[in-house]
Amino acid sequence: MLLRHTPKEINERKAVTINPAKTCQPVGAMYAALGIHGCLPHSHGSQGCCAYHRSALTRHYKEPIPAATSSFTEGASVFGGQANLVQAFNNIFTVYNPEVIAVHTTCLSETIGDDLPQIRKKARKEGKIPEGKYVICASTPSYVGSHVTGFSNMVKAMTEFSEKTGNKTGKVNLIPGWVEPCDMEEIKRLTTMLGISSIVFPDTSGVLNAPLTGEYKMFPDGGTTMEELKATGDSVGTLALGEWCSGDAARQLDKKHKVPCTVLDMPFGLKATDRFINALRNIAGVNVPDEICTERGQLVDLISDMHQYLYHKKVAIAGDPDQVIAMTEFLVSLDMCPIHIVTGTPGKKFEKRIKEITGEMPFAGNVKAKGDLFLLHQWIKNEPVDLLICNTYGKYISRDEDVPLVRWGFPILDRQGHQYFPTVGYRGGLRLLEKMLSALLDRKDRDDQERDFELVL
Ligand code: SF4
DSSP: OTTTTOOSSOOOOSSOOSSBSOOOHHHHHHHHHTTBTTEEEEEESOHHHHHHHHHHHHHHHOSOOOOEEOOOOHHHHHHOSHHHHHHHHHHHHHHTOOSEEEEEEOHHHHHHTOOHHHHHHHHHHTTOSOTTOEEEEEOOOTTSSOHHHHHHHHHHHHGGGOOOOSOOOOOEEEEOOSOOHHHHHHHHHHHHHTTOOEEESSOOTTTSSOOOOSSOOSSOSOSBOHHHHHHGGGSSEEEEEOHHHHHHHHHHHHHHHOOOEEEEOOOOSHHHHHHHHHHHHHHHTOOOOHHHHHHHHHHHHHHHHHHHHHTTOEEEEESOHHHHHHHHHHHHHTTOEEEEEEESSOOHHHHHHHHHHHTTOSSOOEEEETOBHHHHHHHHHHSOOSEEEEOTTHHHHHHHHTOOEEEOSSOOOSOOOTTTSOOSHHHHHHHHHHHHHHHHHHHHHHHSOGGGOOSOO
């Protein structure tokens, strides 16, 4: 009973979060920055913030996360961090020679009011940023939003470098949102199968799932190049996956260069993947190849084979809004019942969307944006579920309430596989389904009386 102090009675809370279902903005900004080739993320604040952001990502991706910091001390905390950042540009480009530095602010530098674009201009003027090198600036105050907001702010900041030459390249911009590196690979694989040429940004594949070769590369081969980022202004369209993670960047490209954008749900599960494939098909005017239809058919086959074990199973979900919306839709399409749904990221649209998706469900549900895992636990105490889908922090609730847990989302600190086995697309749907079925059937095998204990399920 690790969470033995969680009471069943629910009291209205406004001023306190307990066991948050989110982390701070710069963690997301740092993850997005790692999806740019040759980029060194830079945390404009104290060393402690940077150490936390790096370790949050290292513990999930099991990779060393390179990042620099402005190393604020008392002086910078009072008078501002301009001198620290200008000095940092000089040191970083001299010692590590990245192509790009992606700077994000922290609570401290935001409170002081440091103006990153102005500091960048000054550093450029003083020659501290060499010719041909770039600095991306994102404002990420962590007292609003969450890691998802920070990711979105950094991706939007990347669009500043887009250019329009007037010569359309025929490419499609794909903004995948905060998904795993292997999910980005899967999105690219499906796009290539459709014969579409794309620019994916940010793209952490080949960066955070790179092979161990015995040779350390501070800047791995993967990531979107600055040339590709510049070329996004000449693409025929933009597909943004996830309103919270990618919508702002897509709209910014539309506003700046009239590159038409479509914001879709992340392609988790059958219906969202159908919409993704259909949108790609429409943008590029191509037919869906047989191989993709086969993958879809395999997912439908597994769903129909195992439907009896999924039917009306009650589920609790916590995670980031874009992921949770798509997962909720997937569960409802499987005739499962997601009855308790929480995200730590604010946004009224989230609750509305979830209510639309779960409207026809036979059981009434609870949904809260800007909620926390304490509240989710209380809901489960009041109405138990058959399955919990959550990041690693869900293991405390799972243990205390004896509910099977499927680890999904960010962060996963105590299991492996999330970097390598995608959960987007039809193949990803198979993986999600396999994980859920294994959790439910393991539980059934454990609980069944001997007379009901079956060899074949
Ligand atoms: S002070 Fe702000 S930016 Fe730094 S680790 Fe804490 S929440 Fe994140």
